[in-house]
Amino acid sequence: xxxxxxxxxxxxxxxxxxxxxxxxxxxxxxxxxxxxxxxxxxxxxxxxxxxxxxxxxxxxxxxxxxxxxxxxxxxxxxxxxxxxxxxxxxxxxxxxxxxxxxxxxxxxxxxxxxxxxxxxxxxxxxxxxxxxxxxxxxxxxxxxxxxxxxxxxxxxxxxxxxxxxxxxxxxxxxxx
Numbered sequence: 001x002x003x004x005x006x007x008x009x010x011x012x013x014x015x016x017x018x019x020x021x022x023x024x025x026x027x028x029x030x031x032x033x034x035x036x037x038x039x040x041x042x043x044x045x046x047x048x049x050x051x052x053x054x055x056x057x058x059x060x061x062x063x064x065x066x067x068x069x070x071x072x073x074x075x076x077x078x079x080x081x082x083x084x085x086x087x088x089x090x091x092x093x094x095x096x097x098x099x100x101x102x103x104x105x106x107x108x109x110x111x112x113x114x115x116x117x118x119x120x121x122x123x124x125x126x127x128x129x130x131x132x133x134x135x136x137x138x139x140x141x142x143x144x145x146x147x148x149x150x151x152x153x154x155x156x157x158x159x160x161x162x163x164x165x166x167x168x169x170x171x172x173x174x175x176x
Contacts, residue, residue: 002033009033010046017050018057020066020103027130031137039134047130051106051123058110066107079108087114092122096129 009030016023026046030039058066070079079100087095087109095105109119 004033006030006034006038006042010042010049013043013046014049014053017047017102017106018053020054020058020107022101022103023047023050024133027133028137028140031134031139032141033137036131036135036138039138040131043130043134044127047126048123051120054103054106055110055116055119058107063111067111070104070107070111073104079104083108083112085113087112087118089118089122092118093125096122096125102126 009026013023013026013030016026027043030043030046033039034042079095092109092114095109098105
């Protein structure tokens with residue numbers, strides 16, 4: 001039995017994402033604590049709530065602060081185009097696959113005229129990324145605890161690498 005149930009864990013994750021804090025360790029931790037199925041479900045619920053909260057905060061109460069913060073970020077300045085015109089679904093999908101910190105993309109999308117529905121739809125592209133991170137957490141727990149034999153460990157590592165390769169290929173295809 002994990003030391004914390006999935007629902008409070010999802011709320012902690014939602015709060016971190018909603019406030020624009022890095023939450024990658026929480027995503028990996030969900031895999032280690034709850035396994036791949038419940039871990040991914042916990043992450044998807046937490047991330048969905050957090051992304052919605054982040055969107056609302058950036059568009060409203062925190063808007064002036066987020067604008068200043070985004071302007072000071074080197075990578076944030078690359079996203080200035082999102083502040084001028086609504087982003088296409090294709091661009092949003094590419095941004096979700098890119099190795100740009102998620103909080104920068106979230107802030108830029110929320111500050112600009114991109115509609116919430118398009119942003120939310122593009123955020124579904126994060127499911128494979130979260131699956132990969134949750135799987136890595138479960139793999140690390142199994143490797144550290146010795147509960148996975150060498151063959152199972154190798155198979156899971158290959159599956160994670162294959163998922164990462166698919167994400168890279170998908171990203172390249174969208175860039176074209």
